[in-house]
Amino acid sequence: MAKDKTPTKAKAEKAAKTADADDDKEAVSYETRVLSVSPIAHPLATKKLTKKLLKTVKKAAKSKNVKRGVKEVVKGLRKGSKGVVVIAGDISPIDVITHVPVLCEEADIPYIYVPSKEDLGLAGSTKRPTSVIMVVKKDAAEYKELYDEILGDVKELNQKLITTV
Template identity: 45%
Template structure:
């Protein structure tokens, strides 16, 4: 009987151990499944983050490109802006007055004159140079180069500052041209301030390179052609 009891006890113990093992195996399988599910969720989250980051990276160049285009548009608008001076701001005797195309040629000639040291600036200096030049009649020989070419700004106030210069130029046979802006005339003459009048002379001044003499003679000749063309339409 004792043997039977011990055998039954051993069987019961084995059964209990087997049940515990099965329970532990089931629990372990459940834990593994849960862990695997968590890993999959993490992977999905990472993939979503990567996708979002990719979209941000791909969209970034487009945003920067639009910003660059906007900046270029602003620069183009600034370049297109032009100094517009109303006619009422111009002196009534501004004749002949260069138009936009002719003004570019005139200001280009003034820049060349400043480069070759052949530019007189300001009312006093220009009047002095005109009075020193010999009197001549340009209508007798229009092809010959004059002693100078005077460029006046038409937006001068008071007008009495330059009103005597056109008459003085006519007495000495020196052609003159009006441009709308004194600011642009000053900038072309390499001065920081607006200039009311400048005078281009045919000869180079001190400090100019002798090798560029032919270049300035050509530039002065082109400026003389513009002055002659404008002089044909002078309103008396």
């Protein structure tokens, strides 16, 4: 007996619906996550820049060129490591990370906020939400092009922030 192909069609339709739902979820989630961001989280990355940042963090984490967590990032900043600092904007209490932007400005290192600590943790290859990650600049070909792109965008947003203040 020949098998009926309707279960395969049903699986394909279900997969398509799931993909559409994921796209809708992703579109809604950025806007809803921005609502939970602290008022001091400036400059906040746009949706497109957030995707680029998280992609860069993910590639840098694979090549072990990230510093995760407040302690490790502060230690790197004090020792003179160069890179881009990505800070989660939905940290509570916010006092935990308020000194990080000051240290970044003193060390002339660009920083930017993203809406979600959960997304930042996932991108950094950890199971736990992460409050801050530093993508260290090294000669890694895997993420160099992405790193240069986000570095320019983050510096531009930091300059806009400085000129408006």
